[in-house]
Amino acid sequence: MSQVVATRSIQTSLPTTRSTHERVQKLLKPPTFASKVFQQKGKCCRLVFRSSCISARKSAPVEVVPVSPEDDSKIAEQLQRLHGVLPFSDASNGNGMWSKPTFKRKTKIVCTIGPSTDTKEMIWKLAEAGMNVARLNMSHGDHASHQKVIDLVKEYNAQSKDNVIAIMLDTKGPEVRSGDLPQPINLTVGQEFTFTIQRGVGTADCVSVNYDDFVNDVAVGDMILVDGGMMSMLVKSKTENSVKCEVVDGGELKSRRHLNVRGKSATLPSITEKDWDDIKFGVDNKVDFYAVSFVKDAEVVHELKNYLKSCNADIHVIVKIESADSIPNLHSIITASDGAMVARGDLGAELPIEEVPLLQEEIINLCRSMGKAVIVATNMLESMIVHPTPTRAEVSDIAIAVREGSDGIMLSGETAHGKFPLKAVKVMHTVALRTEATIPGGQMPPNIGQVFKNHMSEMFAYHATMMSNTLGTSTVVFTRTGFMAVLLSHYRPSGTIFAFTDEKRVQQRLALYQGVTPVYMEFSDDSEETFRRALDFLQKQGMVKIGEEVALVQSGRQPIWRFQSTHNIQVRKVQ
Numbered sequence: 001m002s003q004v005v006a007t008r009s010i011q012t013s014l015p016t017t018r019s020t021h022e023r024v025q026k027l028l029k030p031p032t033f034a035s036k037v038f039q040q041k042g043k044c045c046r047l048v049f050r051s052s053c054i055s056a057r058k059s060a061p062v063e064v065v066p067v068s069p070e071d072d073s074k075i076a077e078q079l080q081r082l083h084g085v086l087p088f089s090d091a092s093n094g095n096g097m098w099s100k101p102t103f104k105r106k107t108k109i110v111c112t113i114g115p116s117t118d119t120k121e122m123i124w125k126l127a128e129a130g131m132n133v134a135r136l137n138m139s140h141g142d143h144a145s146h147q148k149v150i151d152l153v154k155e156y157n158a159q160s161k162d163n164v165i166a167i168m169l170d171t172k173g174p175e176v177r178s179g180d181l182p183q184p185i186n187l188t189v190g191q192e193f194t195f196t197i198q199r200g201v202g203t204a205d206c207v208s209v210n211y212d213d214f215v216n217d218v219a220v221g222d223m224i225l226v227d228g229g230m231m232s233m234l235v236k237s238k239t240e241n242s243v244k245c246e247v248v249d250g251g252e253l254k255s256r257r258h259l260n261v262r263g264k265s266a267t268l269p270s271i272t273e274k275d276w277d278d279i280k281f282g283v284d285n286k287v288d289f290y291a292v293s294f295v296k297d298a299e300v301v302h303e304l305k306n307y308l309k310s311c312n313a314d315i316h317v318i319v320k321i322e323s324a325d326s327i328p329n330l331h332s333i334i335t336a337s338d339g340a341m342v343a344r345g346d347l348g349a350e351l352p353i354e355e356v357p358l359l360q361e362e363i364i365n366l367c368r369s370m371g372k373a374v375i376v377a378t379n380m381l382e383s384m385i386v387h388p389t390p391t392r393a394e395v396s397d398i399a400i401a402v403r404e405g406s407d408g409i410m411l412s413g414e415t416a417h418g419k420f421p422l423k424a425v426k427v428m429h430t431v432a433l434r435t436e437a438t439i440p441g442g443q444m445p446p447n448i449g450q451v452f453k454n455h456m457s458e459m460f461a462y463h464a465t466m467m468s469n470t471l472g473t474s475t476v477v478f479t480r481t482g483f484m485a486v487l488l489s490h491y492r493p494s495g496t497i498f499a500f501t502d503e504k505r506v507q508q509r510l511a512l513y514q515g516v517t518p519v520y521m522e523f524s525d526d527s528e529e530t531f532r533r534a535l536d537f538l539q540k541q542g543m544v545k546i547g548e549e550v551a552l553v554q555s556g557r558q559p560i561w562r563f564q565s566t567h568n569i570q571v572r573k574v575q
């Protein structure tokens with residue numbers, strides 16, 4: 001009889017952390033960037049089980065009993081299901097409506113909603129094509145247009161039985177932008193061009209900047225990147241009101257373009273007055289997440305969290321890592337937040353572009369070691385804004401983010417103002433699904449679980465994952481706060497995590513987490529009756545089959561049908 005041996009082996013540090021920071025330090029000005037190396041102590045434990053129900057009481061030593069997997073064929077079947085990924089049906093119906101994905105993708109898709117997608121028809125189609133989170137970019141549109149989208153997403157959620165879309169409000173932040181121009185200007189290499197803090201200037205060789213301290217923040221020798229690096233200019237001289245530059249990379253300058261200074265962040269607060277107004281709008285509309293732009297330190301996250309607490313608002317905070325100043329503070333910023341977004345657009349403008357993939361990997365590793373959500377954003381299918389098929393490099397980019405273990409991958413212009421928003425979601429879905437099918441099950445990152453060590457729920461999440469991976473089952477969890485579902489997600493089990501919750505807000509929020517299928521269900525006092533209804537629901541939706549086994553976990557912060565001190569994992573057969 002074979003035994004299941006559960007081994008946890010935790011490595012000591014994040015391998016890329018030190019080298020990336022050192023490189024960034026060398027390459028950037030000012031040289032005061034302090035790098036933090038996240039040293040973590042090694043830990044290893046080994047447990048052997050026997051029996052298909054593991055229980056532990058906090059007061060008593062954990063019962064350690066050997067177990068044997070009953071049926072190897074189930075593993076083979078599960079593997080077949082995981083690997084036998086069919087390409088997403090290419091057949092759109094006559095109306096261009098994509099049929100629903102048949103396989104459960106684990107990596108979640110975030111779609112920016114804009115002029116191409118802000119109608120009821122398009123929100124429905126995006127949702128059915130695979131959107132998991134709708135992002136509202138507060139740099140564009142007004143409250144009325146965003147309100148319309150929020151209402152549509154809520155309407156979709158209210159009528160959908162088996163799908164839910166989370167809402168993410170992305171703050172504008174302290175963006176520095178050039179002013180309005182009567183018409184686009186062509187900038188040629190070597191020409192002189194001036195930025196002025198005087199308002200309303202827009203000529204062939206001078207344009208306004210929307211930020212009064214611009215002149216103080218830049219120095220002679222700095223490189224100014226325009227429109228995310230589409231053009232660049234070297235600062236040659238300054239006056240009290242203006243910055244004179246030489247064009248290094250030319251192009252067409254349009255109205256209100258982003259300006260970044262290589263290696264420097266603007267000395268503006270991360271949350272501006274406009275942002276506070278937008279944040280209040282998010283509170284009033286009960287959005288699920290804020291994506292906070294240009295976070296530079298943990299202070300601003302604490303400030304926002306305190307504000308949300310004072311409003312009794314249950315909204316999670318995703319920090320956007322895009323400013324040069326955030327890099328030395330990555331650890332404390334992510335610790336203070338609920339997750340991070342690798343905002344590669346501005347990140348690649350403030351830092352040397354070759355640092356972006358290294359930082360992406362580092363931020364994903366860091367988030368995963370801390371049990372935080374992580375999203376990779378920007379340019380993922382950029383060419384699909386105008387073309388119906390992606391470049392091979394874009395497809396590889398999605399695959400890399402999936403392999404690195406990102407919870408979410410994001411579409412920006414592709415869905416906001418692109419010509420092929422549904423096709424972009426379809427491509428993202430298919431590539432993510434295909435890539436996931438090649439990721440071997442049971443592989444946990446070596447540093448996972450550091451923040452939760454000695455926590456009973458963490459131990460149960462770990463062992464539930466080991467058990468479901470060994471038996472090839474899905475995991476079923478009942479959660480009121482979402483905590484246990486998030487914990488399970490961070491162990492990345494091979495099977496789906498079906499998270500049943502009696503809180504609509506929790507169901508919506510869980511839509512972002514890797515591998516989690518959130519289901520809203522009222523809980524009754526009778527646990528057995530609730531379990532039966534849950535398994536019935538899954539079976540009716542075709543998510544599990546009769547005779548299939550599932551791992552059922554009862555643990556977490558808020559006990560449901562159990563004593564505070566009792567946690568357990570069971571294996572149940574769907575009847």
Ligand SMILES: Nc1ncnc2c1ncn2[C@@H]1O[C@H](COP(=O)(O)OP(=O)(O)OP(=O)(O)O)[C@@H](O)[C@H]1O
Pocket residue numbers: 112113114115137139140141145258345412413414416417
């Ligand atoms: N709510 C909206 N209303 C109108 N246009 C939008 C909206 N959201 C996004 N867009 C358009 O889609 C583009 C891409 O969206 P994204 O969220 O990437 O904006 P961004 O990163 O702020 O880009 P940019 O620097 O061009 O403003 C925007 O530049 C804008 O033209």
Ligand SMILES: CC(=O)C(=O)O
Pocket residue numbers: 320322342343344345346347377378
């Ligand atoms: C998403 C975003 O803001 C960026 O990539 O800069």
